[in-house]
Amino acid sequence: MQEGIHLEQMTLFENNTPQPLAARLRPQNLSEYAGQTHLLGPGKVLRRLIESDQISSMIFWGPPGVGKTTLARIIANCTKAAFIDFSAVTSGIKEIRTVMEQAEQNRRYGEKTIVFVDEIHRFNKAQQDAFLPFVEKGSIILIGATTENPSFEINSALLSRCRVFVLKALEKKELVGLMKRALDDPRGFGNMKVEMPPELFEAAAVFADGDARTALSVLEMAVLNAEQNGSTVTVSKEILEQCISKKSLLYDKKGEEHYNLISALHKSMRNSDPDAAIYWLARMLEAGEDPLYVARRVIRFASEDVGLADPQALQTAVAAFHACHVIGMPECTVHLTQAVVYLSLAPKSNALYMAYEQAREDALKQLSEPVPLVIRNAPTDLMKQLDYGKGYQYAHDTKEKLTNMQCLPDSLLDREYYRPGEQGMEKNFKERLDCIKRWKNLPENKEK
DSSP states (O other), rough: OOOOOEEEEEOOTGSSOOOHHHHTTTSSGGGGOOOOOHHTTTHHHHHHHHHOOOSEEEEEETTSSSSHHHHHHHHHHHHSEEEEEETTTTOOOOHHHHHHHHHHHHTTTTTTTTEETTTTTGOOHHHHHHHHHHTTTTTTTEEEEEEEHHHHHHOHHTTTTTTEEEEEOOOOHHHHHHHHHHHHHHHHHHHSSEOOOOHHHHHHHEEEETHHHHHHHHHHHHHHEEEEEEEEEEHHHHHHHHHHHSOOOOTTTTTTHHHHHHHHHHHHHHOOHHHHHHHHHHHHHTTOHHHHHHHHHHHHHIIIIIIGOOOOOHHHHHHHHHHHHHTTTTTTHHHHHHHHHHHHOOOOOOOHHHHHHHHHHHHHTTTTOOOOOOGSOOSSSHHTTTTTTTOOGGGGSSSOOOOOOSOOOOGTTTTTOOOOOOSSTHHHHHHHHHHOOOOOOHHHHOOO
């Protein structure tokens, strides 16, 4: 298959800069590519599209270091189309228009143009819109790579014209295989004799957490800093530990992972799993999340998922927020842990949440429903003449501190929003509410 025209944005000194191991070992074809067997295994859809040179507009979505850019470069090596490598970090509308003009010229000569946009989520809506007409009329085939959820970061008109392929983090065995190949490949350390125990490959793979680039970077650092004895380089456990002493957690406080982790914390507490809740809390805080953000979510949880099953839950959550505000990180981690464990172990009820959601639905449908005259305020004579407040019954004037006064609009007279459960303290509130309803249904009280 003829190699495609490959146009790249270059920096001034790029050719003179020594390339890191990950760049030197970048796969040139599908046989060298590691991972993504669900897309690139024999007979799989993306492999067939690449091998038959039938690429359509697509988005590669996956975490860092899983091969999104590499896959695009493999397509560049396989395709008969012109291939333009484009960076969303360094490009603006002007550069997009220049590239589109070139693609339009190619189309007039009957040649396809594939435009690869790395980190496409960094483009704003206007920049993304600049691609749209050219994708629509077939001037270009767009391939975008992103670490962010395309549903949120790619505008809907452009996304609807692209097929999304989800790339997964590499498995541990795939990372081990990649590192071992780096020691044998002449582009890597194939010209050196490197000794490295199997368990160290495993440790480096665990540290890399699915990221091929990280795995190769750690390996390169370990080999270059290893002890040399004659012609043999030996990577020891101590050297590797120095290379992986600080783990960089995958986290973007504005990206999808931010919402994934707070969701994991919330659902772990809801499921009464304090160990999981503490873990997800630590994941967020150690990655740099604002403790006040976590504390606000914990306050919400206290009423949404515990409520009156344990009224103390809200006080505990608010106290934790106050503690975070007063002393900050890292001291406040223990206060958040206390709140998270308390809420995990507290009896659960979503009765307050459900009550509001149902009332909200009715309120939105009936925003013009008048307030019953009996419970309207009547500060002026005119309002009194209009019967505002007429027949109002002051509950404190009664022995039971109860009346049968109608407080809901006529159209919602029999509506019940709060339905308490049987968990924890809410059982007591349920009994109290049942008692109130029985009293109001007594014949002699209905007549009042």
